[in-house]
Amino acid sequence: MTNLPNLSDLKAVEKKAFKATFEDGVWDIYLGVMLLPLLIFPLVHYALKADLTWAVLAMMLIYGSGLTGFRWLKKHVTLPRLGMIKPGPARQKKLHILHIVLVVAGLSLIVLVLVTIFASVFAQIAVFGISIQTVILGIPLVFWKFTFLAVIGAGLAAWLLDFPRLLLYGVLLGIAIPVDSVYFSETGWMPLTSLAVLLAIAIGLVYLVRFLKRYPLPQMEE
């Protein structure tokens, strides 16, 4: 069976070809695994009362395994089935913009995390009766800053990558962080973040199974 493309709409043809990259579900699984430390870190450090070093080591182990698994799946499962391309100029421009968005979002996240961690240092210092910690954090505004960052970052990335599910994860995570931060202090559990993580991994696995059925290894004669 051949797939004659629509010559009058080459943008749609390009979009469809590029979107196939996300039909393997590997990105979904990877995102889910990358979010796991949000659950593991508080569990190890606060609930199990483990040393901070162990909590950080557990996080690093998950990040390392996630990245290794992602690269392995892309190399041994996706590429032999979908092949390899060098994107056209328009797509490359979009990918460059995405890199900038990701760098800005990453740096913003690091700043927010550092401000959140080190704000406690200033907890005892007050100027004109107002705690510096309160000024820096603007509690509970800080959590909504995370939400804003997650939704805007994921939305932009979803649009630039033609990967709409990313927005779903961004919104879920954006809601989960402020809600769970309250919930965690009372119960020691993060239900919405767990849901986001499980959902991403489950969706990814469903897509992966479907991908393997839909795209068998092509008969090669090289």
Add this chain to the structure above:
Amino acid sequence: MSELPVEPGEPDDRMEFLPVLENLDRVIHSPARLMILTFLYIVDGGDMVYLIHQTGLTWGNLSVNVQKLEEAGYVSVEKRFVERRPQTWVKLTEAGRQAFRAYRSQLKGVLDDLPE
């Protein structure tokens, strides 16, 4: 099939596209090669697996048609090894890009001029 009446000596507007059709690039004017060129036009190059996946052609059919496009100077083919695995990289040449644009515009003109 009935034919619409045409007054003698009056030029038939409906047939104006015929010379254009006759001048269509025969190298491109085949479903397999048209597909290959289209899927190469939207990227900056791709391997044979990408073309097999996108076009739905068999390896043999794809190879023959890529070779014809290469002979016409429309694509460049490079055989190389990526991480010890053989890879055939196919890229549209500038001549191929221009030929595809011309073909597309000719065909579009013909189709747009057809009566409803």
